[in-house]
Amino acid sequence: xxxxxxxxxxxxxxxxxxxxxxxxxxxxxxxxxxxxxxxxxxxxxxxxxxxxxxxxxxxxxxxxxxxxxxxxxxxxxxxxxxxxxxxxxxxxxxxxxxxxxxxxxxxxxxxxxxxxxxxxxxxxxxxxxxxxxxxxxxxxxxxxxxxxxxxxxxxxxxxxxxxxxxxxxxxxxxxxxxxxxxxxxxxxxxxxxxxxxxxxxxxxxxxxxxxxxxxxxxxxxxxxxxxxxxxxxxxxxxxxxxxxxxxxxxxxxxxxxxxxxxxxxxxxxxxxxxxxxxxxxxxxxxxxxxxxx
Amino acid sequence: xxxxxxxxxxxxxxxxxxxxxxxxxxxxxxxxxxxxxxxxxxxxxxxxxxxxxxxxxxxxxxxxxxxxxxxxxxxxxxxxxxxxxxxxxxxxxxxxxxxxxxxxxxxxxxxxxxxxxxxxxxxxxxxxxxxxxxxxxxxxxxxxxxxxxxxxxxxxxxxxxxxxxxxxxxxxxxxxxxxxxxxxxxxxxxxxxxxxxxxxxxxxxxxxxxxxxxxxxxxxxxxxxxxxxxxxxxxxxxxxxxxxxxxxxxxxxxxxxxxxxxxxxxxx
Numbered sequence: 001x002x003x004x005x006x007x008x009x010x011x012x013x014x015x016x017x018x019x020x021x022x023x024x025x026x027x028x029x030x031x032x033x034x035x036x037x038x039x040x041x042x043x044x045x046x047x048x049x050x051x052x053x054x055x056x057x058x059x060x061x062x063x064x065x066x067x068x069x070x071x072x073x074x075x076x077x078x079x080x081x082x083x084x085x086x087x088x089x090x091x092x093x094x095x096x097x098x099x100x101x102x103x104x105x106x107x108x109x110x111x112x113x114x115x116x117x118x119x120x121x122x123x124x125x126x127x128x129x130x131x132x133x134x135x136x137x138x139x140x141x142x143x144x145x146x147x148x149x150x151x152x153x154x155x156x157x158x159x160x161x162x163x164x165x166x167x168x169x170x171x172x173x174x175x176x177x178x179x180x181x182x183x184x185x186x187x188x189x190x191x192x193x194x195x196x197x198x199x200x201x202x203x204x205x206x207x208x209x210x211x212x213x214x215x216x217x218x219x220x221x222x223x224x225x226x227x228x229x230x231x232x233x234x235x236x237x238x239x240x241x242x243x244x245x246x247x248x249x250x251x252x253x254x255x256x257x258x259x260x261x262x263x264x265x266x267x268x269x270x271x272x273x274x275x276x277x278x279x280x281x282x283x284x285x286x287x288x289x290x291x292x293x
Numbered sequence: 294x295x296x297x298x299x300x301x302x303x304x305x306x307x308x309x310x311x312x313x314x315x316x317x318x319x320x321x322x323x324x325x326x327x328x329x330x331x332x333x334x335x336x337x338x339x340x341x342x343x344x345x346x347x348x349x350x351x352x353x354x355x356x357x358x359x360x361x362x363x364x365x366x367x368x369x370x371x372x373x374x375x376x377x378x379x380x381x382x383x384x385x386x387x388x389x390x391x392x393x394x395x396x397x398x399x400x401x402x403x404x405x406x407x408x409x410x411x412x413x414x415x416x417x418x419x420x421x422x423x424x425x426x427x428x429x430x431x432x433x434x435x436x437x438x439x440x441x442x443x444x445x446x447x448x449x450x451x452x453x454x455x456x457x458x459x460x461x462x463x464x465x466x467x468x469x470x471x472x473x474x475x476x477x478x479x480x481x482x483x484x485x486x487x488x489x490x491x492x493x494x495x496x497x498x499x500x501x502x503x504x505x506x507x508x509x510x511x512x513x514x515x516x517x518x519x520x521x522x523x524x525x526x527x528x529x530x531x532x533x534x535x536x537x538x539x540x541x542x543x544x545x546x547x548x549x550x551x552x553x554x555x556x557x558x559x560x561x
Contacts, residue, residue: 050404051558073407080405080561084398086304094402100296101406 001178007056033197040182081151087125129156226268340477387471425464462539469546
């Protein structure tokens with residue numbers, strides 16, 4: 001349904017997209033994961049017909065995204081990464097306009113407003129980032145399109161709304177929609193995607209089934225022991241360093257979480273903390289390999 | 294298409310109405326004051342006291358014997374003030390319709406829908422033309438009202454129509470130019486300053502051409518030479534030729550806007 005075929009768009013050296021290919025089939029949620037400035041939004045803009053590729057081709061439903069953008073946009077619900085809307089409009093006015101432009105149903109709009117509630121009479125310029133994000137989500141999904149392109153969809157949403165969003169994604173996937181979503185936040189991708197690609201400096205480093213990526217991902221943990229001696233001994237066991245009573249380490253193929261838990265049964269453990277699941281930590285080994293090669 | 298036009302009009306209605314009402318009120322005030330100015334002879338005395346270069350800059354050639362209010366407006370309003378207002382009006386409108394939505398990303402509200410860039414540009418062009426027409430029609434209606442209700446204004450209908458048709462075509466031409474420049478850049482300020490510089494230069498050329506007969510040729514470097522109020526009043530202008538040139542300029546820049554906007558990459 002969504003297809004990028006060796007697309008290159010160079011803005012500057014290492015800035016843009018370089019030979020990017022992937023396919024998203026109906027009923028699939030495809031995650032596009034990468035740090036800020038990696039090229040995620042550029043790829044989505046290619047698909048929206050906003051940017052013309054230097055080489056390669058982007059298509060949706062068989063239509064060329066640059067030359068047949070009107071046909072493409074009939075099939076697509078789009079959520080931009082930055083929500084910029086006319087400040088003088090109220091949320092209600094924006095939704096009314098979107099309804100007319102996209103020929104969407106008021107009933108679906110109401111269902112989505114129940115899922116992502118916000119004060120629709122508020123002017124855009126008075127809205128918080130979260131409110132604007134909810135407005136954009138309602139506007140995007142009320143189209144009931146066969147394809148969704150979502151650029152950082154949970155940005156600014158509180159945890160409850162993030163859960164509502166993930167539920168919605170699950171429903172839409174079951175209804176056979178092809179969904180491409182970008183994020184630099186791995187946990188939400190882990191929960192919602194079937195397949196994902198890691199991108200850095202415009203190049204796809206790895207594309208795999210999400211479970212495969214989860215298996216190969218690495219997380220950092222910090223454990224605090226009751227005694228410094230215990231911390232020292234544990235650090236030696238796993239080949240890590242101690243900082244007072246704390247030991248930090250990264251799990252992966254060589255050192256799995258199961259092995260760690262097994263070892264810890266012999267110690268007086270006070271706390272276990274996992275570090276923030278930021279992309280750099282989770283996929284550091286991929287990025288590292290890319291840089292050294 | 295109607296949805297886009299309606300939405301753009303709604304979004305830009307306030308400035309359009311403000312310019313139309315503001316200029317019309319100014320014209321109404323001058324028309325209302327005109328009879329008393331003529332009675333006292335104060336206006337003619339003041340004009341005679343001014344250097345001829347200044348009068349020429351405002352396109353006042355005759356300083357004696359005002360026949361009707363258009364003689365006054367030809368210099369006072371249409372001679373220079375209208376040029377400045379037209380430039381500001383169309384610069385700001387093109388910025389609001391294209392340059393700013395491109396710059397801040399608001400354009401995605403429309404371009405995420407099954408709308409081509411062609412359709413959006415057409416809608417923006419129609420809104421600019423409607424806004425220009427609204428300004429000229431309001432100005433005309435106010436002068437006609439003044440003619441009917443204020444004694445001594447005595448406007449010649451044909452001259453008024455020639456004035457306003459010429460003014461309208463001038464607005465269309467400047468509108469096409471500002472819209473074209475707005476499609477060229479991602480940065481609103483850059484688009485505004487480039488289009489603004491060209492229009493300021495045009496005004497400066499018009500004013501400069503009045504300073505001496507040696508530099509009168511400078512007038513022809515300015516688009517405002519195609520709206521010569523003095524010649525329109527005297528009936529000695531090349532009215533149809535000017536209209537034709539203005540329509541051609543408008544057409545060329547509008548086509549340029551379509552071509553430029555169709556092919557550019559947008560980071561929105």
